[in-house]
Ligand SMILES: Nc1ncnc2c1ncn2[C@@H]1O[C@H](COP(=O)(O)OP(=O)(O)O)[C@@H](O)[C@H]1O
């Protein structure tokens with residue numbers, strides 16, 4: 001997890017503290033490939049090590065039931081299982097056989113909050129925390145809102161509970177500004193930006209050395225250039241360069257060159273091509289009018305595209321929602337995916 005030490009340290013501290021650490025309700029946002037899913041999985045693992053039970057789910061209709069089932073799975077070693085089936089009275093069963101009756105009936109018709117409360121009640125004796133991690137948040141799911149509002153009750157009832165959420169910036173923003181989820185504005189917000197060159201280099205070296213090989217400074221510099229701070233590329237360049245080195249004890253400059261080339265091709269075919277295929281001609285025209293690297297102002301775009309400000313706004317909104325561009329400051333646009341600007345410029 002290159003470049004995420006601070007976030008991880010803060011979060012682990014929150015799992016260790018039993019008082020209400022603000023990080024226990026956290027949102028993580030970043031463009032595709034910035035490592036949101038990987039981070040949620042890792043934090044969940046660390047929470048488990050601190051004795052929490054965890055549920056990692058993806059936002060969807062049906063996520064609440066998924067959370068219950070994942071938590072039950074995670075708690076299996078702690079909870080005294082209410083025998084899910086019990087022997088019917090022998091008198092009723094035909095001689096020599098037994099019939100089973102489901103006693104989940106006890107909770108049939110109960111809503112999510114009630115079922116969760118039953119779980120909390122069982123965990124209380126062991127002071128076990130409950131962590132819910134939701135990936136790809138999307139405020140348009142009714143259950144997303146229900147989760148957040150119910151979580152608010154858990155917090156006010158002093159339950160030992162944590163809610164971690166991750167998603168694309170605009171989706172997280174929609175969630176934070178939603179009427180019924182406004183409680184989340186107080187959540188700790190963590191932006192998963194690009195990883196600094198120093199951190200990339202250090203993590204790259206450590207990963208190679210952990211694997212039992214060596215690598216020169218020159219080869220690392222080359223890898224860091226290809227990675228460009230993008231976690232998706234970190235994993236890919238490392239994996240490809242490692243494979244290119246085969247049985248050798250060193251990952252050479254040539255291996256990194258080869259790895260970087262393969263990684264770039266994979267990035268283009270796996271991420272860029274599928275992203276571009278979802279865009280209209282007008283969208284692509286808009287993107288080509290942007291500076292491939294750095295910022296483009298609304299004025300520049302209007303001049304280059306010879307379009308009205310209103311039509312610029314329409315395209316901009318769609319492209320931001322697609323996770324392709326960002327508007328970090330009003331009227332200033334940037335590509336959200338590193339390298340995608342150069343990619344669209346190279347199309348044709
Ligand atoms: N901090 C990191 N250091 C190194 N590699 C990472 C890091 N975060 C993510 N990755 C790798 O980058 C790739 C994309 O990560 P992922 O979590 O799927 O991104 P997202 O969910 O934001 O789209 C994965 O292969 C993952 O292993």
Ligand SMILES: [Mg+2]
Pocket residue numbers: 036037038135
């Ligand atoms: Mg993801």
